[in-house]
Each structure stands twice: as structure tokens, then as C-alpha cells.
Amino acid sequence: MDLKLGSTLSVVRSTRVVIGDQVSPAVIIIKDGKIHQILSSSSYSETDECQVLDVGNSVVMPGIVDSHVHVNEPGRTTWEGFWTATKAAAAGGVTTIVDMPLNSIPPTTTLSNFHEKLREATGKCFVDTAFWGGVIPGNEYELRPMIQAGVAGFKCFLIHSGVDEFPHVVDCDLHAAMKQLQGTGSVLLFHAEREVTHVSFTVLDPTHYSTFLQSRPDVMEVEAIRAVIELCLQYQVRCHIVHLSSAEPLKLILEARLAGAPLTVETTHHYLSLSAEDIPAGATQFKCCPPIRGSNNKEQLWNALKAGHIDMVVSDHSPCTPDLKKLNSGDFSEAWGGISSLQFGLPLFWSSACQRGFQLSDVVRLLSHNTAQLCDLANRKGQLTPGYDADLVIWDPEREFQIEEELIHHKNKLTPYLGLTLRGCVCATVLRGRVVYSGGHFYPQPLGKHLLLPQRMNQLTTGVI
Template identity: 60%
Template sequence: MPGIIDPHVHTCEPGHMALESYSSATKAAAAGGVTTLVAMPLSCLSPATTLANFDDKLQSAEGQCHVDVAFWGGVVPGNQDELLSMLQAGVPGFKCSLIASGVEEFPHVSLQDLHMAMNELQGTDCVLLFHAEQELGQWKPALEDPTEYRALLDSRPDAMEVEAIQAIADLCLQYKVPCHILHLSSAQALPIIRKARQKGAPLTIETAHHYLTLTSERIPPGGTYYKCCPPIRAKTNQEQLWSALQEGLIDMVVSAHNPSSPDLKLLADGDFFKAQGGIASLQFGLPLFWTSAKAKGFSLHDVVQLMCKNPASLIRLDDRKGALCPGMDADLVIWDPDKEFEVKKNMIQHKNQLTPYLGFQLCGEIIATLVHGRLVYLKGKFSPKPEGVLLVTQRKMSTRVSSAPYY
């Protein structure tokens, strides 16, 4: 099959290498049949919100990557003058957040910031990615036991996503800048998305494996390793997300891989409010999706559409990624869709092996992964030399990472 493309991965270099390095992230990717990942801009020091910071990020990745890696830039208040230079440097688009990101160096944007950014990006064909939650003016969650997941869920109601996505849809229609909703969790926003598309909004949507696999009803007290934002919602909501996938209203399924160490998850305290958010799943995306999807009538062709072709289009690499055709990169995953296995700690390649999927019985074992026709993973073993390429355009204004292979 074409190699999986995961456009939503948090790598933590430079600055937080203990959480996830390019080496560990791309090994996990290779073990999961992912041949291209796209690094988010904010989980490192400093975030990729300026050309100089982006250069630092590239330099930290050079020579480490076992699969191909592309990079998103970031939009924060006041950096609109940096956007075109980063676009020229090779980012396919920019992430922003409408709510506090949890990263001090990556503050959330206002509507005024977005007007300025979209005005700058009109006509460039880049995409603007949104963490689509925003604070509610009058919302006051009930005070509950912070070790109960219900308390966290009540503090981030569906309305936070619904209001944010309505604002994004309006901006998308106004400026016609391609917009992408990251990790959609609330099915209540689907009618807004459908209506905006009917009006011609260039709007795409992703959801994440944890929203399709996990449900709020089954999260144990103190199980902070389940914490993510937006939160995991109820089973009825999950079924609506699956229906939206079948309808084509949701375009792709991603890991939204966001690693965290046990100390940052506060496992001893079990406080959902204080624990760091994020779920690690990069290595298991394909079997996680296939295990549930095949029971719902999805085909292998649907897997390719949702996890290869559509992500390749999002990152503006559909001319060489996401399909098995003459002239395309020879990025392949060889896997057995009928082979069952148990997720065990010793098989996990993420630097931090904390994940809610430990002990899960999944269907679809990865046998081998090839990048550019070169074997990078085979039955638990990796190529001794990282074979991945940094997927950015060559530019004249900087030669700091000129030894890296570029497209």
C-alpha cells in the first residue's frame, strides 16, 4: 500500500528532546508504516513562528530522520510579516490556535490576528490550520473531582469547538484561504462544516485515532494518560464521527501524536486539570484505524484515501506522495491486515511509552516500510542509516542546512 502520511505529529526538538526526538519519532513512524510525517511548530524551543526559528528546527532534524519529514509553520500574534518568508522556505502552511495552547511561546490568536494573517496569505495556495476551540464568555463548569474525567469533559464542552469552527468557516468564506480543522472531536460542528462547504469554503477536516477508538465512558478515574484537547467524548458522538467519515465530510484520520512523560501526566495525583495533555499513537495509527474501520464496512481503498491521498493533498505533495503511480516516490508499507497483535510496551518506539493503547488487541501488523524504495523497517529492525528527507524547498537566503537533501 502507499506509505501512510501523518500530517499532525508533535516533535520536540530543539529544546525538549527528552519528550520526543526526530530519531525516536521517525522510528515510531517507520514501525507504523508512516513514510511521511509533518512536524507541528509549537512543541519545541523556540516554536517555528519565524524564519530563524524554522532554520533551527531544520538543523535539529538534519540527518536524524528515518522517514520523510515536512514542517508546518505557526501563526501567533504579530508575526504576519514572517509568513511569506517561511512559505518561501518550504512550509506548506501554518498552524494557529484560538485558545491557549499550553505553550507560553505559542500564544493563541485573536480574530484580528487572523484577518491580518489571511490578508497576507491570500493567493498563496498555502493552508491555515486551526486548533478549533475558543473560550466561552459565560461558561462556568461545575466544580467536580479533578480525578474524574467527567470534570475535564464538562470544562471543555462541545460549544467551544462549535463556536470556533463557525468563526473559522466565516473567515474561510470571506478570504477563500484554504483552512483545515485540526483533530475534530465534536460531531456538533458537522452541520457548520457541511454548510460552509456547500457555500464554497475551501475547508478540510481531520479527526484523530483517539476520537474514533476511545470513549469518555471508559476512561478510568485518574487516567490522565487519556487527556487531550479537545477531549475524548461519548460513544454517541464517536458514532457520528464515523458516519461523517463515510459521508466524506471528514477528509482524513491522523495521530495528532503528542508525547508526554509520566511525570508530566501526574499519574500519582490523577488530576486531569493539571496534567499535560496529549496522546502518543504515531506508531499504531494504521492498525488502530483498520481494527475499527473494517468492522464498519470501510475498505482498504478507503484507508488509502483517508490516510494517504487526502493528507498528501493537504501538505501540497500529492504530485509525489500518497499513491502508487509511475513517477511518484516509492514510499510503501507492507502489512498484513488480518494479523492480530497486542500492543506491548517493549514494542513502542516513541521515546515515552505512555499510551492508553497498552494491552489493546489490534488487527493489522506492519511487516516492512520503504521510503524512496529503500527499506527502513523490517519486522522490528531499522535501517542503520536514517533514510528520510526533509521536505522543504531550497532557498537562496539561507545555507545553514544546505547539506540536507531537499525537493
Template identity: 50%
Template sequence: MVNVDDSLVCTGHNVLLAGSDAPQPATIIISTSSGRITEVLHVHTRRDDMPGISDDRWIDAGNNLVLPGLVDAHVHLNEPGRTDWEGFWTGTRAAASGGVTTVVDMPLNSIPPTTTVDNLQAKQAAARGQCFTDVAFWGGVIPKNEPHLKPLVDAGVKGFKCFLIESGVDEFPCVNETNLHAAMKELQDAPTVLLFHAELDSNSTATETSDGQTEPDPALYETFLHSRPQTLETDAISLITRLQQEYPSLRCHIVHLSAASALSLIRAARTRGTKLTVETCFHYLCLSANDIPNGRPEFKCCPPIREGENRELLWKALQDGTIDCVVSDHSPCVAELKSLDDGDIMSAWGGISTLGLGLSLLWTEGRKRGVTISQIVNWTATQTALHAGLSDIKGKLDVGYDGDFIIWDPNATFEVLALIPLEWASVLTFSQVTKESLNFKNKLSPYVGLTLDGRIISTYLRGNRTFDAVQGFEAVGPIGKLL
């Protein structure tokens, strides 16, 4: 029996319930006091069937899709310290505009990084009162911070990120094999996961041109691509899977896999029973090196976007379960660090800005390959929640879960627009426009100008509307919790 004094009702003809392969008629009932789903009805409910529910607590999605809120398990919000790059206020608004209701923040590029409990508390203090999504936190493994790891687990971090190659920021140095043994020994019996930026620079990657010159054009995307070959990833994953044999109880996770050549290593490790999970990113599935113009540093990320054939192999690995989930790796910076003035890709900061676009990007590309919306939700909500230790409350529409849901029109199309400053427009050849579809702080993204399929109508966090395509963010404000 629905408690009309403590319920919000969302009904529709196409609701993607937990365990379902396709949307179906259903109704979800959410307690407004707890924010949890209290009942699921396998029927589209008519308004007259619940006369006690007030109009402001009644949502009929009609033929639009009702999906669980997405969980983006790889986001750089950069606050405090580099808040001019991104911050909790702008980053979580951007996430909510794309149907994301939970983000997991990376331990860098904030200052300080999340490598001690004190640093975690500084980040939590900066986040409070600013978040339009719920936010969880990854910790960091750097050389000699082993004494801080278990206290960070106790303080609530969902796992730990480390780099096997220089991270790009001095305060988060990479680790070597000796450091990894120390960290893995410390973490092997803890309820946690160790995440790897899996590039290992075992040999020089200097490139020579056909005429013997050793300084290829830094504005050519091919120059950057050749500087980060797939062997960096395969060497790193070979090391990781070898180390796992000594610490078999510790789950390890490969972040932002780009190299299809590493898939055989991953499959072999899993055949041996190794606890290894893998993510890839929207940009590796939706962009191709073959189509990237020269002198356009907004396409730079590490590892790099690779060729179209590589992209198709990643899609196949995602569909067969070799790759577990898809994340944004939203890693923005200020425009000055992107070398827009001279198009020097080699010197530019590496990072793709994506928050708010992921669901539409995957739907646009995935439907070309026969991918269903239930598969996409599994990769971007169910599996990401499981990876981040949030699968008991996030990533599904089911009784007992948080009432996080989105209403989505799969048939809508929109052009990705940004308010490009005039000084950028002459460099990027974009026209200055009056309407924008990007809500993150620095409006530079390789997706600007693309037309995408599927659009968020509204986003709800624990039954509260945090974003509406017409009204924006005016409904409830920053009600996100720190998980």
C-alpha cells in the same frame, strides 16, 4: 523494459494501486537511483520472469497487502527544545514502524517554535541525519508575526497552524480575531493553508456539582470532559467560516475535530463553496469517554475524547466525506507532566501518543463498520498528502511517485505492549512486560493493553527498507529527507 541495474521490484497478489477500490495483483518497479516508481504492471510477476533482478532487489509480498506509505500530517516531534518529550530519531522510527513514510511536524512544542525562517532552520538543522521517514514542516501563526509568514512559505513550510485557545506553551500564544485578519490578509494570495486548533473559550466553562460545589474532582474524566464542551469547537468553527467569507481564496483547515455538533456548520460552509477541509484523529474514532477510567491522565487530549454516540457520528462524517482525513496528533510529554502520581487529569499535559499504531487502530475499528482498506488508505495517505501539498509525490502507488510502500498483514493480531517503568506500574496497574510494540520515546499511551488487528511486516522509503518487523531498523538507517 526493466533496467535490472537500477530497479527494485515489489510484486504481490494484493497491491493497492492509485485509483483502485480494492487490492489487485500487481508489480511496482522502483528506480534505486531516483527512488521513484518507474513502472506499474497489473499482474503478479513470477521470479523467473525477471532473472536479471538480484535477490536483494526482489520482493514478493505473496498474499499480504502492499499499500502506499502513509502520510501523517499532524505530528509533534518537539525537537529542538523539548527533545526529552520526543525527537526526530525516536518519533520517525515510531512512525516507520507503523507504515508511515512521511510526517508533517507541527510548529510547537519545540523551542523555538516554527514562527520565523530562522526558527525553521534551527528545526531543520536538528532533524538532519536523524529521520527514518521524510519530514515536512508546518509554520505557526502567533500574534504579530505576519512579516514572517510569506518568507516561511518561500522557505518551504506547507501551511500554518494557529490556536484560538491557549496552546499550553508560553512561546506559542493564541490569536484573536484581530490577529487573524492580519494573518489571513497576508496569506490570502499565497499557495498555503491556515490550520486552526478550533476551540474558542467565549464563555466561562466552570462546572458545578449537584451540591453546588465549584471544584469537582480533578481525577474524574467527566470533570475534564465538561470543562471542554462541544460549544468550544462550534464557536470556533463559526468564527472561522465567517472569516473565510472575507478571504475566500485562502483554504482553512480544522485540525483534530472531536465535536460532532460542528458537522452541520462544516457542511453548510462547504455548500456555500467555502474552501474548508477537516481532519479527525485515531483516538476520537477508536476511544470513547464512556470507557475511560477515572484517574488515568494518559487519555487526556484537547479537544477531549467524547462519548460513543459522538464517535459514531464522526465515523459517518468520515465515510460521507465531510471529514477529509485522519491523523495521529501524536503529542507526547515526559511522564512527570502526566500527573501519574495522583491521577489529576485536569493538571496533566494533554496529548495522546499514537505513532506506529494508527493503521491497525483504524483497521480494527473500521472493519466493524464495513470500512475497506482502500478507504483507510485514502484517509491516511492520499488525502493527508493532498492536505500537506505533497500529492504529486506521496500517498499513492503510481508512476512518478516516490517508491514509498508497506507490506501489511491484515489478518495478524498483536497486543500493544510497553516497557513500563516500575514506578509507573503501581499507578497504572499495568504489568511490566519484556517485549514492547511502542517505538516513541515516552512509552505512555491509552492503547497499551489493547489487542489490534493488522500488522506492518516492513516499510520502504523510496525503495529502501526502513523498518522490518523481525529485524527492526537495522537495514538502512535514517535516510529520511526534509521536504
């Protein structure tokens, strides 16, 4: 496979192209960074003008859209930044990320802060980047201006976020925000854990994972999601549950949808790949919130994915500097809660999914198409269709590799997946028809664009929704 970095592709051929629910031989014709045509191999005639990139039996599918990424720039660039995060994304076949409104300083909670975020991201993105805004107490009148400026939607916390500059909301804040979001078509994302006063636990050794796990029981997610459902039904504003870790609220979510709630839900690679029983004492690189739960719970999440009750799978890439993980003490109660996995989402998912009967079309649905829908990018990202951006990941689903530190492109290399052998190796990543990553190397010039949503501005100003 001869892929020159930065080259503009015009024709890509493979025996395994994922189009909708089908995987078949096909030829993708690209013009001006868009998919122009998709033809069967037999109906395509080569011309001298078009050089065909034949990738043989490698899978060609839409680039992954990871709608849950903490880039942390500006303000905490020692944790991560746009340059390193989007490089890692490209190495993992991710062609679009959506940046979370925290843990940057300032957080993306005002129009002014959003403009600062855009300035900091300019010229640093190796893949396309969209942006979430944030809902915090008292900022409800910033929401519509941020919608008009192009944010993909908003995120809030129902529990302490982990950083003081992004405080969690209470009921009165949520009602105020919902009133502003009604009629906009925007979406509100919830970190759905809530303090539950009647739950008590015994304080045991903080280096044991079981101690941390019992401090964040399933009922915290259940009660938070119950509150989200009430709001969703009352206001009919799109709501989304981020990083579902517990299978217990799934029945509530299904009932809410049947009752007419415009509610979606995601889970993450770590909840599908890891089990509480396997986490060693002091291994704080495994800490995240909500916590990784038991193996039986994990299988229930997989079953819900297969049944369509969970809509998508994301990384929730939430890095920090190694010292914040408290590796020396191994104290889970003090360590930062977040897992780095942006680069390895595709092989993490496929390594487990292929053993459970999932198909390549399911990978596209759960990692590309549905995530693009969530952030209103489904008219240009997340599927191979004429008129869409020519964002492609070319990968080998049979090839295995081991995660080693020298392979990791995140700024900080600490991850619970170090040493793990995965199936599914990314060969190349194509962004709007140009090769941005191939065989471990990057095109040196960042080609990513900011993905703003100006169509919402037109809807708000004209009154047409």
C-alpha cells in the same frame, strides 16, 4: 518474506496491491526511488536482472502520510525527538510526517526558527519530514518568508496552546495573517476551540474524567469553527480544522463547503477509538484537547468519515514525559493534554474501520492520499502511481497483536493503548524504494529527507499562482 534492511527494491509483487479504489494482484516496478510501472501479474515477465520481492498475500499500499505530529525538537527532546519519532513512524508504516510548529523551543514561528528546526532535524529522520509553520500574534510578516523557505503551511490556536511560547491568536491577528496568505496557495490550520463565557460548570473531583470533559464542552468547538468559516469565506484562503473531536460542528462545516469555503477537516485515531464512558478515574494518559467524547459522538464521527464529511485521519502524536501526565495524583486538570500514537495509527484505524464496512482503499484515501493533499505533497506522496516516490507499507490486515511496552519506539512509552489488541500488523516499510523497517528492525542509517516546497517560492517571486 526475505527483506534485507537498507536494500533497494526493484520489483515488488503481491496478490493485494491497493491502486486507487481497487485491490488486485499487481507488480510494482521501481527505478531510482520512484514507481516506474505497475503491471498486472499476468503481464509481467521475470528477468534475471530484476530480483522480485514476492510478499504473497500481504497488502501493499502507499506509505502513510501523517500530517499532524509533534516532534518537539529542538528544546523539548525529553518529550520526543526526530530520531525516536521517525523510527516509531517507520515501524507504523508511516513514510512521511509533518512536524507541528510547537512544542519545540523555539517554535517554528519565524524564518530563523525554521532554519534552526531544519538544522536540528538533519541526519535524524528515518522517514521523510515536512514542516508546518506557526501563526502567533505579531508574526504576520514572517509568513511569506517561511512559505518561500518551504513550510507546508501554518497552524494557529484560538485558545491557550498549553505552552507560553506559542500564544493563541485573536481576531485582529487572524485578519493580518489571512491578508498575508491570500494568493499564496498556502493553508492555515486551526486548533478550533474557543473560550465561551456563558458556559458554566460545576467543579467536581478532578480525577474523574467527566469533570474534565464538562470543562471543554462541544460548544467551544462549534463557536471556534463558526469563526473559522467566516474567515475562510471572506478571504478564500485554504483553512483546515485539526483534530475535530465533536460531531456537533459537522453541519456547519458541510454548509460552509456548499457556500464555497475551501475548508477541510481531520479527526484523530483517539476520537475514533476511545470513548469517554470507558476512561477510568485518574487515567490521565487519556487526556487530550479537545477531549475524548462519548460513544454516540464517536459513531457520528465514523458516519461522517464514511459520508466524506471528514477528509482525513491523523495521529496528533503529542507526547510528554510521564511526570507531566500527573499519574500519581490522577488530576486531569493539571495533566498535560496529549496522546502518543504515531506508531499505531494504521492498526488503530483498521481495527475499528474494518468492523464498520470500510475497505483497504478507504485506508489509503484517509491516511495517505488526503493528508498528502493537505500539505501539497500529493504530486509525489500518498498513492501508487508511476512517477511517485516508491513509499510502501507492506502489512497484514488480518494479523492481530497486542501493544506492549517493549514494542513501542516513541521516546516515552506512556499511551492509553497499552495492552490493547489490534488488527493489522506492519511487516515492512519502504522509503523511496529502500527498506527502512522490517520485522521489528530498522536500517541503522536515517534515510529520510526534508520535504520543502520550493515551488511556492517560484510562484511568489514570479507572481504566478
